[in-house]
Amino acid sequence: MIRICYLMMLVLLAATTSCHKLESWSDSQHGNFEALWSIMDQHYCFFTEKGVDWDEIHSRYVAKVSDDMTDKELFYVCADMLNELRDGHTNLSSSFNVSYYRKWWSDYPENYNARLVEEHYLNFNYLSAGGMDYAILPQNVGYMRYSSFNSMVGESNLDQILLHLNVCDGLIIDVRDNGGGSMTNVETIVRRFITERTLAGYISHKTGPGHDDFSEPYAYYYDPAEAGRIMWGKPVVVLASRGTFSAANNFVSIMQYRPNTVIAGSTTGGGSGMPFNSELPNGWGIRFSACSVLDAKGNTTEQGIEPTPGCAVDLDPVQALDGHDTILDFAISYLTGTSFAYNRQ
Amino acid sequence: MKRTIIYIIVLIVAVLPAYPQEEAATLRPVTSAYTAEIGDARLANTYLTPLKYTGWSAAFNYERMQAMKFNPDKWVMRLAAGLTLDGTENPAKNADMWRLVGEFSWGMTHRWRIPCNITLAAGGSTGVDLGVLYNSRNGNNPVAVEAAWTVNLTGYAAWNTRIGRLPLTLRYQPTLPVAGVFFSPDYGELFYEISLGNRSGLVHCAWWGNYFRMENLVTADLHFGATCLRLGLRSNVLSTKVNNIVTRVVTTAAVIGISGEWMSLNPSRGIDSKARIISALY
Numbered sequence: 001m002i003r004i005c006y007l008m009m010l011v012l013l014a015a016t017t018s019c020h021k022l023e024s025w026s027d028s029q030h031g032n033f034e035a036l037w038s039i040m041d042q043h044y045c046f047f048t049e050k051g052v053d054w055d056e057i058h059s060r061y062v063a064k065v066s067d068d069m070t071d072k073e074l075f076y077v078c079a080d081m082l083n084e085l086r087d088g089h090t091n092l093s094s095s096f097n098v099s100y101y102r103k104w105w106s107d108y109p110e111n112y113n114a115r116l117v118e119e120h121y122l123n124f125n126y127l128s129a130g131g132m133d134y135a136i137l138p139q140n141v142g143y144m145r146y147s148s149f150n151s152m153v154g155e156s157n158l159d160q161i162l163l164h165l166n167v168c169d170g171l172i173i174d175v176r177d178n179g180g181g182s183m184t185n186v187e188t189i190v191r192r193f194i195t196e197r198t199l200a201g202y203i204s205h206k207t208g209p210g211h212d213d214f215s216e217p218y219a220y221y222y223d224p225a226e227a228g229r230i231m232w233g234k235p236v237v238v239l240a241s242r243g244t245f246s247a248a249n250n251f252v253s254i255m256q257y258r259p260n261t262v263i264a265g266s267t268t269g270g271g272s273g274m275p276f277n278s279e280l281p282n283g284w285g286i287r288f289s290a291c292s293v294l295d296a297k298g299n300t301t302e303q304g305i306e307p308t309p310g311c312a313v314d315l316d317p318v319q320a321l322d323g324h325d326t327i328l329d330f331a332i333s334y335l336t337g338t339s340f341a342y343n344r345q
Numbered sequence: 346m347k348r349t350i351i352y353i354i355v356l357i358v359a360v361l362p363a364y365p366q367e368e369a370a371t372l373r374p375v376t377s378a379y380t381a382e383i384g385d386a387r388l389a390n391t392y393l394t395p396l397k398y399t400g401w402s403a404a405f406n407y408e409r410m411q412a413m414k415f416n417p418d419k420w421v422m423r424l425a426a427g428l429t430l431d432g433t434e435n436p437a438k439n440a441d442m443w444r445l446v447g448e449f450s451w452g453m454t455h456r457w458r459i460p461c462n463i464t465l466a467a468g469g470s471t472g473v474d475l476g477v478l479y480n481s482r483n484g485n486n487p488v489a490v491e492a493a494w495t496v497n498l499t500g501y502a503a504w505n506t507r508i509g510r511l512p513l514t515l516r517y518q519p520t521l522p523v524a525g526v527f528f529s530p531d532y533g534e535l536f537y538e539i540s541l542g543n544r545s546g547l548v549h550c551a552w553w554g555n556y557f558r559m560e561n562l563v564t565a566d567l568h569f570g571a572t573c574l575r576l577g578l579r580s581n582v583l584s585t586k587v588n589n590i591v592t593r594v595v596t597t598a599a600v601i602g603i604s605g606e607w608m609s610l611n612p613s614r615g616i617d618s619k620a621r622i623i624s625a626l627y
Contacts, residue, residue: 019557020586022389022397022593027436039395043533095439183537203541206533208589215531220541274535277483279394283437285482290533 027281029074033065035280036078036092040085042209045273045292046302050086054211057084071282072096085288088245089275093285104269108242111266111315111327112176117145120323127164130157134165139336142168146189149181149247155229158192162230170235170335172328173255176265180246183274190254191225193232193261198222200254202294203274217294222254236261237331240307245269252305253295262308262334265327270304370620373417374606376410376627378564378575384598386431388442390489392530392590393480398442400433402596404579408604410625413453417623421466423499424451429476431596444594446476446491450520452499467500470520478592485535489592495525495551495558503626512568514627520560525551529587549587558583566604566627573604 025035037058047054061081065074075092079099082090092099118124121143126135131151134144142165146153165171190200202217225231238255240248240263249268256263273289280286295301306312311334316326332338386402406427413420431444452470459465471494478489501518526548530539539547549555564577577600585592606624610616 019582019584019593020591022391022591023395024397035395045533203538203543205531205535205538208532213532215534218538218541218543220538220543274485274537276486276533276535277480279396279435279440279482281396281436283435283439285440287484291485291535291538 025281029065029067029069030062032074032280032282032284033062033078036284036286037062037081039278039280039286040082040288041211043206043276043278043290044085044090044288045206045214045290046085046087047211049292049300049302052085057081075099075284082288087273087289088269088271089273089287089289091285091287093287095283104271105242105245108266109314110177110243111241112243113315113320113325114147114177116320116323116325117174117328121325121328127161129160130154132157132161134161136165136168137172137332139332139338140167140169141332141335142171143174144171145174147178149178149183149185149251151181151185153185153188155188155225158189158225159230162192162232165232166230168234170237171232172237172239172331172335174239174328175244175248175251176239176241176327177243178245178248179243180248180250180271183247183250186247186251186254187222189251190222192229193236193255193258194222194224195231195233196224198254198258199296201250201296202298203291204294205291214292217298234260235335237311237334238263239327239331240265240268240305241327242266242269242304246271249301249305250293253293253301256305256308257296262311263305264307264311264313264331264334266312266314267304267306268301270302272301370617371417372608372616372620372622373412373414374608374622374624376408376604376606376625378406378408378566378602378604380406380408380575380577380600380602380604382406382429382579382598382600384579384596386433386444387593387595388431388433388444388478389591389593390442390478390480391592392489392532393442393478393483393486394435394440396435397593398433398435400431402429402431402598404429404598406600406602412623412625419455420453420468421456421625422451422453423470423625425449425472429596431594440480440482442481443479444476444491445479446474448472448474450497452497454500462505464503464505465500466503467498470497470499471495472497472520472522485537488536489590490528490530491592493522493525493527493551493556495522495527495556497522505627508567512627514564514566514568514573516562516564516566516626518562518564520562522551522556522558523553525556527551527556527585527587529585529590532589546588555587556585562600564600568627571605575602575604576600 025031064077083101088104126133130153132146200222204214204217207213272293274291275287276290278286313327313330382404384402388398409424426449429446433442450470450472454466454468456466474493476491499520503516561580566573579598581596583594
């Protein structure tokens, strides 16, 4: 009996010492600020890459926090602090507002006008499937517009689209102003444009709370679509703009290394950090970049991907008034080997 | 030669167990219990959120005990299976976290019958837990998988007594994993990366420093004829820390169900009047 009591005491001792510590913050204005700062401090993945001194930012912004400030006042202090990260994947969500760093695209030309393309190039006559609008341009060039990687595109959709465009000499994939979405859709599409197992890039995650605690980059590969699917082996021009972000940026980062492919337009918006979600004691949600995705050469694309040399084109607003999308014009002439002179409807 | 044969016969007789000429048959009824449980839950998982969620816990459990064939007086096996669903909210009540876990364990205990109708038992078991924690507000990190295979210390103290004329069996049964393996992603690793094929570092050896769990079960079986009403209380504490991810699950639930002893008999042969019935619990 004494032995049993001794054993039980040991068990209780283990029970009291083995519970692992959970960090906690009060639901006060200071508590919520510190929770936000700590969550970012421990999980955000681009401090070093962007040269952000998060401790200095803490000392600067904590001075603006007081426990008698309103929730909205606290929200804007926190939002301003997050904007120091210059990250389009970082948002603070409350019941009255969602903070959003816009300068990654608002400081740049938009370089895309949907009406311009639909009216002057597609004549409002195009097909749509799986979130893609597609048509054959008069120059016998295929045009695919994918406006969001949130739109699920199925294998049958791609079969139908590529079969329809099969007669074309080249293909334009327009992902300008595509803000991203599901990485699964990136793979689904890219698989139609490769002929062998292809290194798509690397992924590196945080391994601990330190700013430089990262795993070894893990190489990930895409395989071609299974036999029997419609594939595309002809030249491709991918149209990109500053609004090409996140999963769309990832799509460009993979397609840029495909043979017979150029990236035309302007530098993409980046957003290569895959976001995590967390929350504050007051219920506000926080989303932030937590996992860095690198391209096939191990380069970061967080700041964007530049067009192929010689393919940097902006949309000329003056020519747009005359019905010209100068980026699309460039792509057509690149694929047809002609100058900008072509017949449009 | 004759002497040698006699020696051999004596030796064989000495080695053979001394069975009585007409040993009574041994019957080992199965003690089965089906219980429903309802209580409260406190969940935390820093892969999903730094906050502690609170709410309710509901479970359905099955337990089966039987004296072992090789030494029914001393050894008892216990099989347990259950399904638990916890529904919780964050402190601000604007987000939900759910936990769904299935559990299965099997073990054996050695028992000692001591005076006053008390039985003490100690032994080991092995079990598998498999489930998920799901946080409804998260995008790329919505779930944390809970998967573990453990080797446990277990035992029980049972007291067969009466309340007035009503037979009653009180039991306390703790279960304490001491070793095993369990699953955890890395600190900031997305399941997307795992789906791409990066499976390294997902399985961890469990010991009390990184995986502590203790289940305490107290039951009172009220014997109404052949069937018992089981009332009780179950508490479960799970605390893990690996890859800088802390998980804590604390549930406490009231138990209600039925239990009873069942025997599989051949109707044409009936029960031997001399048969010994060795119960697993009662």
